Amino acid sequence: DEEQRFGVEHKEKLKAVRSTVDVLTMTATPIPRTLHMSMSGLRDLSAITTAPTRRLPVHTVVAQQEDSLVSAALARELGRGGQVFYIHNRVNSIEKTAEKVRSLAPGARVAVAHGQMRGSKLEGIMGQFIEGKIDVLVCTTIIESGIDIPNANTMIIERADMFGLAELHQLRGRVGRWNRQAYAYLLLPPSGIMTGDARRRMQAIRRYTHLGSGFQLAIRDLEIRGAGNIIGAEQSGHVDAIGFHLYCQLLREAANNLRGIKNARPITCDLNLDFLEYALDTDKKHLAAAIPPDYIEDDRLRLEAYRRLAMFEDPAQVDDYHEELRDKYGPLPDAAENMLTTVRLRLLGAACGFHAVSCRDGKIYLEQGNSLYRPGGMIPKLNADWSPKKKLTSLLGLLECTAAQFKAKREQGLKAFGAQFGK
Secondary structure, eight states, rough: OOGGGOOOOHHEEEEEEEESOOOOOOOOSSOOHHHHHHTTTOOOOOOOOOOOOOOOOOEEEEEOOHHHHHHHHHHHHHHTTTTEEEEOOOOHHHHHHHHHHHSSSTOEEEEEOOOOHHHHHHHHHHHHHTTTTOOOOEOOOOGSSOOOOOEEEEETTTTTTGGGGGHHHHHHSSSOOOOOOOOOEEETTTTHHHHHHHHHHHHHHHHHSSSSTTHHHHHHHHHHOOOOOOSSSSSOOOOOTHHHHHEEEEHHHHHHHHHHHHOOOOOOOOOEETTTESSSOOOOOOOOOOOOOOTOOOOOHHHHHHHHHHHHHHHHHHHHHHHHHHHHHOOOOOOHHHHHHHHHHHHHHHHHOSSEEEEEETTTEETTTEEEEOOOSOBBBTTTSSOOOHHHHHHHHHHHHHHHHHHHHHHHHHHHHHEEEEE
């Protein structure tokens, strides 16, 4: 349990207890290495997204640290008879922070808890907090897991930009464990200066606040930190030598080989059309090809749509995916329709053995290595007066006819070969 708190070496020691041991790891926020292994097919993955009955999402506030904000948050929670976690993750200055909290909440019973205390003293303080004899607990991340206090429904975290996504999600999970609305205040330095990764973490933790959002946060963490090293001890980081996507592809192929699954050969046919741009907005002389954010609003789902389009190997898969998108999100906008058409063109071109399909100045170039394929001995042309949409449709029709002719020739050749060398 709480897999994110264990290192690779610890987990390998556990697996070494027996050679055929089965391992079940549980966590609300998988580390990038574990999540990537699951998404690559090296591990099985199950997600439990059903929240406990009557549980409410924690209202998350990301703001610069100000005494007025902290004072208002303390007053709101104490005013309804609740308790507060105040996270200050520096033991050497935690007492000073506790004094400041006492000045912001006069009359509140404030105590301090951290991991360098004697066990008996720490146990006593936690016992008093559970019994409701302490109003505000100023503490380190020692309360990150294993704490379930239904009456504590406000958490204030100083310097939230210094925490990882998984840690912030775990801390936020210490409140809102009852049917009362809970609040989490993530305080940033007054200067507002943060690293790029910290800014992305704050955007993610503010966005994914719904119940069961740990998996989405883990995916965002994977995107920010990288996948780590499956044959080493790093649990995050990028495989810089070959690039992340090629690494994933090689990993998937290796896993398929071990399972006895045949790896499909990648399809490579470049598409270069002077009347089309891969963008959301274009001028009247160009077509836009993209999946608009207002059609698939979730960034992860939109990226997944692009990934699936890049993995298709047959035009029939594009047609099936067209129906799937329409069922999920409604009729496709023009830019998305054009995007799917470009995928069809690439697949048809690859089926014909073309390395590239280009259109320049009204002429269509079907490139086969160092030569051009000329249907009927001529270079196909598009009417200059046609709209960009009609040009795209005409190009699709040309490639469909060419692919059908190539397929018929192959079948005829195989039939002749069978007649000559068959039984």
